[in-house]
Amino acid sequence: METSHPYFPIYLECLRVDEVLDFDLYIERAREYVLYRSAAQPFTEKTRVSLLENNIKKLFVSSFDRPSYQTYLEANLPELTRDTSIRETVRAGLVYESALYLIKDLFSKPTLGDNIKRSQELVESTVGFVLTSQTAFASLLEIMAYDYTTYTHSINVCALSLALALHVGITNPRDLQILGAGALLHDIGKTRIPESILNKLEPLTPDEMFVIQRHPRWGCDLARQTDLLEEESYFPIIQHHEREDGSGYPNGIGGKQIHLYGKITAIADVFDAMTTRRPYRPAVDAYPALRLMFEQMGEFDSELLNAFTRMLGPSEEVEA
Numbered sequence: 001m002e003t004s005h006p007y008f009p010i011y012l013e014c015l016r017v018d019e020v021l022d023f024d025l026y027i028e029r030a031r032e033y034v035l036y037r038s039a040a041q042p043f044t045e046k047t048r049v050s051l052l053e054n055n056i057k058k059l060f061v062s063s064f065d066r067p068s069y070q071t072y073l074e075a076n077l078p079e080l081t082r083d084t085s086i087r088e089t090v091r092a093g094l095v096y097e098s099a100l101y102l103i104k105d106l107f108s109k110p111t112l113g114d115n116i117k118r119s120q121e122l123v124e125s126t127v128g129f130v131l132t133s134q135t136a137f138a139s140l141l142e143i144m145a146y147d148y149t150t151y152t153h154s155i156n157v158c159a160l161s162l163a164l165a166l167h168v169g170i171t172n173p174r175d176l177q178i179l180g181a182g183a184l185l186h187d188i189g190k191t192r193i194p195e196s197i198l199n200k201l202e203p204l205t206p207d208e209m210f211v212i213q214r215h216p217r218w219g220c221d222l223a224r225q226t227d228l229l230e231e232e233s234y235f236p237i238i239q240h241h242e243r244e245d246g247s248g249y250p251n252g253i254g255g256k257q258i259h260l261y262g263k264i265t266a267i268a269d270v271f272d273a274m275t276t277r278r279p280y281r282p283a284v285d286a287y288p289a290l291r292l293m294f295e296q297m298g299e300f301d302s303e304l305l306n307a308f309t310r311m312l313g314p315s316e317e318v319e320a
Contacts, residue, residue, distance in 0.1 A: 005063070006033075006062065006063050007026060007033050007060040007061065007062055007063065008060065008061055008063060008066070009058050009059070009060055010058070010059055010060070010061055010069070011057065011058055011086075011090050012048065012051055012052070012056065012057050012058065012059060013057070013085070013086050013087070013090065014080055014086060014090065014094060015043050015048070015059075016043070016076055016079070017043060017044055017045045017047075017048055018042055018043070018044060018045070019042060019043055019072075020039070020040065020041070020042050020043075021039060021042075021043055021068075021072055022039050022068045022071070022072060023039050023061050023062070023065035023068040023069050023072070024037070024038055024039050024061070024062060024065060025037040025043075025059045025060070025061065026059065026060040026061070026062070027056060027059060027060065028060060033060055036059065039065075039068070066101070070098065070101045070102070073094065073097070073098050074098055074102070074118060074121065074122070077094065077095070077098055077121075077122070077125040078121075078124070078125045078128060080094055081094065081095060081125045081126070081128050081129035081132070082128050082129070082132060084132060084133075088132075088133065088135065088136060088139045089139050089142075089143070091129055091136075091139075092129070092136070092139035092140040092142070092143055093143055095122075095125065095126050095129055095140060096140065096143050096144070096145075096155060098122060098125075099122055099126070099155045099158075099184075100145075100151055100152065100155060102115075102118055102119060102122055103119075103151045103154050103155060103184070104151055105118070106118075106119055106185070106188070107150065107151065107188065107190075107191050110188050110191050110222045110223075111222055111225040111226060112226075113226045113228055116185075116223070116226045116228045116229065117228060119181060119184055119185065120177070120181050120228070120229075122184070123158065123177050123180035123181050123184055124173075124177050126140075126158070126159070126162065126180060127162065127173050127176045127177050127180060128173070130162060130163075130166065131171075131173065137159070137162075137163045137166070140159050141159065141160075141163065144156045144159060145276070146275065146276050146277060146283055147276060147277045148273070148276035148277060148278050150187060150190055150198070152276070153187065153272055153273065153276065154184055154185070154186065154187055154188075155184070156268075156272040156276070157183050157184075157186060157187075157240075157265060157268045157269050157272050158180050158183040158184040160267075160268035160271060160272060161179060161180065161183035161236065161261075161264050161265050161268040162176055162179065162180050162183070163311060164264050164267065164268060164304065164307065164308050164311060165179055165264055167307050167308070167310070167311040168304065168307050178230045178232050178233050178261075179232075179233070179236065179261045179264065179265075181229060181230070181233045182229070182232070182233035182234060182235060182236030182237050182261060182265070183236045183261075183264075183265050183268065185219065185223055185229075185233070185236075185237055186219065186236045186237050186240045186265055186269065187215065187219065188219045188222055188223060188237070189214070189215035189216055189217065189218030189219030189220070189221075189222060189237070190215045190218075190219075191218075191222070192214075192215070192218045192222075193211055193212065193215060194211075197211055197212065199279075201279060201280045213241070213249040213250055214250065216237060216238045216239070216240065216241055216249070216250050217238065217250050219237040219238070220234050220237050220238050223237060232259070232261060233261075235259035235260075235261040235262045235265075236261050236262060236264075236265035238250070238251075238262070239253075239258050239259060239261075239262025239263075239265070239266070240262060240265040240266050240269045241266070241269075242254070242257075242258050242262055242266065243266070243298070243299040243300070244258070244263075244298055244299055244300060244301055245298035245299060247298075247299065248266075248299075258301075263300070263301045263304055264304060266300060267293070267300055267301075267304055267305055267308050268308075270293060270300075271286075271289055271290070271293065271308070274289040274292065274293075275289050286312055290305075290308075290309050290312070293305060
């Protein structure tokens with residue numbers, strides 16, 4: 001995760017040997033950060049063994065080198081996420097850390113084709129990770145951030161959408177990648193909404209709500225400028241605020257008019273929004289949030305909501 005601290009930790013097991021890393025490595029000594037290996041020197045197996053023999057399992061990178069580290073991480077993420085010799089919780093952390101940095105780049109330049117490609121590659125690595133074991137998603141969900149930001153929300157919705165898709169039998173990696181790409185980008189249209197509206201603590205005026213309700217269309221418009229997404233990836237973007245009873249937006253469609261990927265993302269979107277802290281309200285716990293969603297009769301696909309509830313493991317009394 002990003003921090004204001006001048007150095008951030010990385011696990012030794014996540015460094016590939018015989019590579020020039022393009023960022024300096026530091027070790028911590030008496031609360032001081034001492035240069036251990038410069039960016040120009042390759043990281044060798046001998047180096048790794050020496051560190052382990054000295055019981056050093058964690059190194060540090062300067063925050064100034066965060067972009068270089070991110071480039072390294074994204075380039076190696078497919079291999080790292082499938083490497084079962086790396087602890088599952090560490091691999092989950094790499095996915096989330098990489099996603100957080102990437103989504104900030106994406107929201108700053110949503111029409112940059114390279115950022116869209118990076119997001120697709122990230123989702124592909126995420127899918128590869130979650131398919132490595134039955135507990136991989138649990139590890140990922142455990143580290144999800146519970147303080148709401150547009151960035152963390154995008155990542156959480158992607159993770160929850162993929163989890164629900166797997167739970168209802170969508171196991172083809174390509175299908176999961178197409179859904180995940182759209183879910184990760186579902187709120188990209190909010191980049192066109194003024195901060196004064198997005199961060200407003202008071203109730204929105206009708207005019208402000210009208211602006212908010214345009215973000216699914218804006219998101220599709222932005223994504224289409226790159227012409228890189230599969231057509232089905234647009235359903236999570238345009239439909240995540242549509243509702244089964246037709247009460248949603250932007251098109252007021254319902255039932256069978258809503259694509260499966262739109263239905264899945266809608267549940268993930270509302271659940272994460274309710275269970276993360278906002279400046280104007282505390283987070284709602286998972287079970288009460290699910291109960292509230294069940295009480296909103298007709299808004300969500302009942303079979304998918306029941307499946308989502310079973311996936312999260314609450315008691316049967318929550319189900320409709």
